[in-house]
Amino acid sequence: MSSRIILLAHGSSDKRWCETFENLASPTLAAVADSRIAYMELAEPSLDQVVAEGAQAGIESFTVVPLFLAAGRHLRKDVPAMIASMEQQHQVRIELAPPIGENPQLGLAIKDVVMQQLTSGG
């Protein structure tokens, strides 16, 4: 059985922050069946809510893809601890993928953004 993809954003009480991540997630959510976005803290749905909902629907395996450019304390300590606790509580497997910023595709996209800005005279 394939893993349910969960895009994990940091979260914030600022709605504009969450809107930016919802826009960032949108092409993936449209392309990958049954994928979800979740927040680490300060916004909903939380990772725990999304895992719990999936577990109730019979999903046994999840892949968490962090919408973070790099791994800091959150991804090295906090999120692995959250995930270990959720695996036990919901009796599921949760794989933590590398942060998106570790994929060379992101560096190429950043170059495209800067080139766009230069040619638009911005």
Place this chain on the structure above:
Amino acid sequence: MSSRIILLAHGSSDKRWCETFENLASPTLAAVADSRIAYMELAEPSLDQVVAEGAQAGIESFTVVPLFLAAGRHLRKDVPAMIASMEQQHQVRIELAPPIGENPQLGLAIKDVVMQQLTSGG
């Protein structure tokens, strides 16, 4: 005269964090003449160092492109205040571009990363 591009990353005392951002910046630094990476805090070169170095070389205008997925307190308050102070101190103009994550290109790159991960069975 065109603006010198400065890619601004958050910074960290963790070298792995900075290495990830140097990798992310690398295609842009290779493609855009005279562009630089700088850190907001906790790593070098600092934004102030990069602006000071440019000003000494006769650059009058800079465009700071934040390597952030979304704008939080740092980009709404701290960085604009830093920039206002540097403009005065170094007698230059510094434009703050939107964070890269507000460009739709990034959402497409994220989709590509997730699709890669799915097809590689990861």
